[in-house]
Amino acid sequence: MATLKEVKTKIGAVKKTKQITKAMNMVAASRLRGAQTNMDGFRPYAEKFAEVLGGLSGRAGEETSPLLLPHEEVIKKHIILCTSDRGLCGGFNAHLISKADSFIKEAGEDIEFSVTNFGKKGRDWCRKKQIPIKSEHIEVIGTVIKFNIASTVGKGLIDGFLNGEYDEVYVVYSEFVSMGRQVATIKQLLPIPPMESDEDEAEDQDKPYLAEHICEPSPDELLGELLPRSVYVQLYGALLETSTSEHAARMMAMDNASKACDDMIDNLTLAYNKARQASITAELMDIVGGAEALKG
Amino acid sequence: MAGNITLEVVTPEKVVVSEEVQIAVAPGSLGEFGVLIGHTTFLTTLKTGTIHYTGADGGQKYIFASGGFAEALPDKLTVLAESAEMRRDIDTGRAKSAMERAQKRLEKETEDIDFARAKAALERAIHRIRLAETRQ
Numbered sequence A: 001m002a003t004l005k006e007v008k009t010k011i012g013a014v015k016k017t018k019q020i021t022k023a024m025n026m027v028a029a030s031r032l033r034g035a036q037t038n039m040d041g042f043r044p045y046a047e048k049f050a051e052v053l054g055g056l057s058g059r060a061g062e063e064t065s066p067l068l069l070p071h072e073e074v075i076k077k078h079i080i081l082c083t084s085d086r087g088l089c090g091g092f093n094a095h096l097i098s099k100a101d102s103f104i105k106e107a108g109e110d111i112e113f114s115v116t117n118f119g120k121k122g123r124d125w126c127r128k129k130q131i132p133i134k135s136e137h138i139e140v141i142g143t144v145i146k147f148n149i150a151s152t153v154g155k156g157l158i159d160g161f162l163n164g165e166y167d168e169v170y171v172v173y174s175e176f177v178s179m180g181r182q183v184a185t186i187k188q189l190l191p192i193p194p195m196e197s198d199e200d201e202a203e204d205q206d207k208p209y210l211a212e213h214i215c216e217p218s219p220d221e222l223l224g225e226l227l228p229r230s231v232y233v234q235l236y237g238a239l240l241e242t243s244t245s246e247h248a249a250r251m252m253a254m255d256n257a258s259k260a261c262d263d264m265i266d267n268l269t270l271a272y273n274k275a276r277q278a279s280i281t282a283e284l285m286d287i288v289g290g291a292e293a294l295k296g
Numbered sequence B: 001m002a003g004n005i006t007l008e009v010v011t012p013e014k015v016v017v018s019e020e021v022q023i024a025v026a027p028g029s030l031g032e033f034g035v036l037i038g039h040t041t042f043l044t045t046l047k048t049g050t051i052h053y054t055g056a057d058g059g060q061k062y063i064f065a066s067g068g069f070a071e072a073l074p075d076k077l078t079v080l081a082e083s084a085e086m087r088r089d090i091d092t093g094r095a096k097s098a099m100e101r102a103q104k105r106l107e108k109e110t111e112d113i114d115f116a117r118a119k120a121a122l123e124r125a126i127h128r129i130r131l132a133e134t135r136q
Helices: A004-059 A092-107 A120-129 A147-162 A199-210 A219-295 B092-108 B112-133
Strands: A076-082 A112-118 A133-137 A168-178 A181-190 A214-216 B005-010 B015-028 B031-035 B042-045 B049-055 B060-073 B076-086
Touching (some): A004 A219, A004 B005, A004 B060, A004 B076, A076 A092, A076 A147, A076 A219, A092 A112, A092 A168, A092 A181, A092 A219, A112 A120, A112 A147, A120 A133, A133 A147, A147 A168, A147 A219, A168 A219, A181 A219, A214 A219, A219 B060, B015 B060, B015 B076, B031 B042, B049 B112, B060 B112, B092 B112
Parallel strands (some): A076 A168, A112 A133, B005 B076
Antiparallel strands (some): A168 A181, B005 B015, B015 B031, B015 B049, B042 B060, B049 B060, B060 B076
């Protein structure tokens, strides 16, 4: 059995760890609130945008935009990997990275991959794996994200797609389902996948009134304006979700750590009390033994 | 026609304005247009510039907006912009430094893509500054 002093030091150490995890938990909680506010602020824009785009694409006739057309040969795929900059958030980064990893493995040897990194963890992984990194953006995820980051990066992607640098572009991000659940997700950004959103509903609701819209300039030109922007919107949404997920994941991880600390403190306190009791008993035995010896 | 319409100006970061207004005027890419109640349904892209409107109480207000488009319905005007802010919220210092940056970049005249971007940035900065100067 460990000596009293050792156990006592250990308890002190665990208590200090708990203070740290608790503080991190609270920091993550407040950042999470901020991130959720950002997400809420983005939602009206995203919804309206999807509605208008959906209505327009129904009207614009034959698909003319090169952003919608798949490349004939798909050799060069590009991944935007969103991870966090810092650790201590449970399996958050591991999930995202394994998602990207399995995607790359499934594609086989013939496909050339390149990445754009958001977040240090993903970048470090790409460096280790020697996957060419086109650009990296550190200290974006987890902060207040500005839309111009998404539009700058999105512009680069679109240019790359149009001039043949990439044949397909995907984003790997963490979908924020709830506080306790964040799902690593992969989504195709380019070529823009055909709209899948509730076809039936769209036909019932949007078309009757959108069909009467006067468009300035023509619907096709409008669509040409909006499609690149839809890529930015998707990307921005992915960044916001990842950011929110990171804070939620860290909060949960720190919560669990604090609980584990509590358990450890309980066990150690028990051990400490046992050890103390044992030493008292031993001392008593000594005294009693000594007294007996004197009597004799 | 009597009655108010709802004006909503939304950016990816927040809802800038959502209120009842008498009239709203926005800079469409093919020309400025005003929206009163009963406007025909209408969809257009917007130029970088100023949206101004008369609130339900009769006060004139101004919003800077860039990179957006607008949808008019009989009782509502929705503006989706990449960036937008009320006139009182414009950061003149930031706009001025953005203008200087853009001008410097334009002087260098390197690649075409940078040129377009710098030009857009310059335009935004100039519009912001001009609008900010009209406030007392």
